[in-house]
Amino acid sequence: MAKIDISIFDEVIDRKNTGSYKWDPYYLKKIFGKKDLLPLWVADMDFRAPQPVINALVERAKHGIFGYTGPDPEKYNNSVINWHKRRYDWLIDEDWIVFSPGIVQACTYLIQRFTKPGDKVIIQEPVYHPFAALIKNNGRRIVSNQLDLVDGHYKMNYEGLEKIVKDSRTKTLILCSPHNPVGRVWTREELIKLGDICLENDVLVISDEIHCDLVYPKYKHTIFASISEELAQHSITCTAGSKTFNLAGFQHSNVIIPNERLRETFKAQMENHALTIPNVFGALALQVAYDEGEEWLNTLMQVLTRNLNFLKDFIKNRVPKVSVIEPEGTYLVWLDFRKYELEPKDLEKKMLEEAKIALDSGYIFGSGGEGFERINIACPLSILKESLERIAKVFAEGNNVQ
Ligand SMILES: Cc1ncc(COP(=O)(O)O)c(C=O)c1O
Structure with missing residues (x-):
C-alpha cells in the first residue's frame, strides 16, 4: 500500500x-x-x-452516462464483506446487506416498521440528536436512559435500562456505537451487558455503527452483532463510509441484517418507499474506499x-x-x-x-x-x-x- x-x-x-x-x-x-x-x-x-476514490469517481464521470446503476455485483459485496471481516472479525453473508441512502433514513424506516405509533424507543442521551427527532416525528415516544458521567468517563446506566425494558411498549433501542457526541467506544463487556438485558426482555437493537472505523489506537471497536449468534439475530447493524472516508454527500450506507424475517420486513419497507437503487457514485466510492483506502x-x-x-x-x-x-x-x-x-x-x-x-x-x-x-x-x-x-x-x- x-x-x-x-x-x-x-x-x-x-x-x-x-x-x-x-x-x-x-x-x-x-x-x-x-x-x-x-x-x-x-x-x-x-x-x-x-x-483512489477520487480517481475512480473521475473515471466513472468521464464515461458520461449516468443511467440507473446498481453496485458492481461481484466487487461491491466482497468489499463490504472483506472490510468487516478484516477489521472486526465479523463474517457477513452477502444476502444480509441492504442498501439505504443514509443511516438516519434507515433508522427512520426501521422505527416505522418495527414499532407502532405510541410505542417507546430507548436512546441513551446525550446522543446524536436526529434519533430523538425521528422517534418523535414518527409518533413514537422517546425514553431516554441517560448515560452516567463518572470522573470524566461516560457509562451506560444498566439499572435504568433494566427498569425501562419491563414496559411492553418499550421494545426497541437505538444504540450509538461508538457514541456521538461523548466519544465512547463501548467495550465488548459493556455491549454484552447491554445485549443480555435486551435479549432477556426481547428488545430489538438498532445499532448505528457509522463511526466504527474512527477509533483511537488504545481502543477497539466491537460490532454488536458479532458478539454472538443470538445478538446477531436480535439486532440490525448500520455501517457506512460516510464518516470514515468523508463520503456523506453520496448518501450511501449499508444496513446489515442477519435475521431473515427482520431483513425481509425491512427490504419490503424500503421497496414501499422506492428506495432500492443507490446513486451512480455512492456504491463505487464505498467499494474503492474499502478496497484501497x-x-x-x-x-x-x-x-x-x-x-x-x-x-x-x-x-x-x-x-x-x-x-x-x-x-x-x-x-x-x-x-x-x-x-x-x-x-x-x-x-x-x-x-x-x-x-x-x-x-x-x-x-x-x-x-x-x-x-x-x-x-x-x-x-x-x-x-x-x-x-x-x-x-x-x-x-x-x-x-x-x-
Ligand atoms: C451517530 C450518527 N449516525 C448517523 C449519522 C448520519 O448518517 P447519514 O448521513 O448516513 O444519515 C451521523 C452523522 O453525524 C452520526 O453521527
Whole structure:
C-alpha cells in the first residue's frame, strides 16, 4: 500500500460556495443566523477523500452516462464483506446487506416498521440528536436512559435500562456505537451487558455503527452483532463510509441484517418507499474506499490523534476551566463548559457572537448535554488552532467570563 503524505491533511481547502452545509455562508446563515463563523460543527471532514476514490469517481464521470446503476455485483459485496471481516472479525453473508441512502433514513424506516405509533424507543442521551427527532416525528415516544458521567468517563446506566425494558411498549433501542457526541467506544463487556438485558426482555437493537472505523489506537471497536449468534439475530447493524472516508454527500450506507424475517420486513419497507437503487457514485466510492483506502484511514487516525493532543494541551494550558472528555473514537470532542454556569442558550450565544465559531451546542443532544459543546477536530491544524484561540479569547480566566 502506498504511503500517504500526512501533510495533505493540513492543506486548507476552500469549501465555501460548494454547497457545504458546514462552510457555505448560505447554510451558516440559515442554521446559525450568521455567516461570519469558523465552522467546526457538523460531522464531516475538511479533508479530501482517499485519492483512489477520487480517481475512480473521475473515471466513472468521464464515461458520461449516468443511467440507473446498481453496485458492481461481484466487487461491491466482497468489499463490504472483506472490510468487516478484516477489521472486526465479523463474517457477513452477502444476502444480509441492504442498501439505504443514509443511516438516519434507515433508522427512520426501521422505527416505522418495527414499532407502532405510541410505542417507546430507548436512546441513551446525550446522543446524536436526529434519533430523538425521528422517534418523535414518527409518533413514537422517546425514553431516554441517560448515560452516567463518572470522573470524566461516560457509562451506560444498566439499572435504568433494566427498569425501562419491563414496559411492553418499550421494545426497541437505538444504540450509538461508538457514541456521538461523548466519544465512547463501548467495550465488548459493556455491549454484552447491554445485549443480555435486551435479549432477556426481547428488545430489538438498532445499532448505528457509522463511526466504527474512527477509533483511537488504545481502543477497539466491537460490532454488536458479532458478539454472538443470538445478538446477531436480535439486532440490525448500520455501517457506512460516510464518516470514515468523508463520503456523506453520496448518501450511501449499508444496513446489515442477519435475521431473515427482520431483513425481509425491512427490504419490503424500503421497496414501499422506492428506495432500492443507490446513486451512480455512492456504491463505487464505498467499494474503492474499502478496497484501497485503509492506508489513508491509518494516516487520518494519526492526524486526528495529533489534533486531539493539541486540543487537550491547549485547553489544559489556556482554558483550564473547560474539561475535555477524552474521546476513544470519532473526530468529535465533547467539551464541558459547566463550570461557567451559563444557561445553555447563553453559552451558545457566546460561541456564535463573541468567539464567532460554529460548534454543536450540547443541549441539542438531549438530557445531560446542557453546558457542553461538541467540536469537530477533522480539519487542518491551523483551523483548529484558530478556533481554540477564539475560545480562549472569550473563555480564558481574566477575559470576559470568569
Ligand atoms: C451517530 C450518527 N449516525 C448517523 C449519522 C448520519 O448518517 P447519514 O448521513 O448516513 O444519515 C451521523 C452523522 O453525524 C452520526 O453521527
